[in-house]
Amino acid sequence: MNGSSAHDADVPVRRRGVALIPILAGVAAAAYAADVVSKVLVVAEMTPGSPVSLIDGVLEFRLVRNSGAAFSMATGYTWVLTFVALAVVAVIVRFARRLGSLGWVVGLGLVLGGALGNLTDRLVRSPGPLRGHVVDFIQVGSWWPTFNLADSAVVCGAVLLVVLTLLGYDYDGTTTGWAARRSGHRPTDGEDDGDA
Template identity: 40%
Template structure:
């Protein structure tokens, strides 16, 4: 006697989604969204500074801890490398492309998603200044305005870059790779020093 079943048999050729594929997409989307948010916030705050302050102006916010100090930086951090803006433009473009094309698609855990997303957004923020601000394309000066005592003057993009690099360093220091695994987790089964031999069936 044949049993009736309301569930149709699964076809042998039916495609089965890869395990974790949905999570991978969410992590990639999250990295992209964070990058866009960082870029927008960075450019928005720079626009406010440009329209409400004159270059060189200082405004006390929480003295003596925090001040707005509007300057334009043609170099890297601490104004190093002034006169070589085009080199920083190339380096930042290369970093952004490498992270976006080669690294983001490999992430499988949230810490790496947030770290790489923040890094992309920060780099994109300063790269936008270098590409589209005066004096010329690729040699634009970066707008900096956040001043702390005995420290460099920086911007929102710099904050994202620094925080992301700290996170990346911690992930690398703890041995966490882009997929969340550690090198020790990838040892081939049966090759552990303390593993007991399996019985032959």
């Protein structure tokens, strides 16, 4: 018996996952820093109820304190959303070593940075820890809820992950379906080729 196993075959994937962790951390840190800095500036320079128009009727900055989730959903459930954000952060951190796809690393980094940005508000802003209201300030038209850079990072990251999944780019760097056909990979017996 030569001692080889599926576990041994998984070693290169895990090594690549470890190598991609700095990129994940860098994307998350950039998204987090952009969110925190923008909120600090908005809180210091703006007054609630006094919006600043950037593009008339299209884009303005409007300081709002949000007790809900992204885009003002689930208002009043701040403490629940705090624990949901903590769970998301914990899952991404635990999952990071298994990543073998740069696209997934970028997507999860954006989600992680955004989740940490709004989580920081919930932990440090009034009315108190676990109940803090998130600072929102970007208003697009009159039909879209006010949001912030953390919300944007989470949504962009989630959309990227959905697109990668639909195209067949898996988190561990393997491909199925369209992505596998594009790269010339031929599925072996028992391997899903992504066709219905």
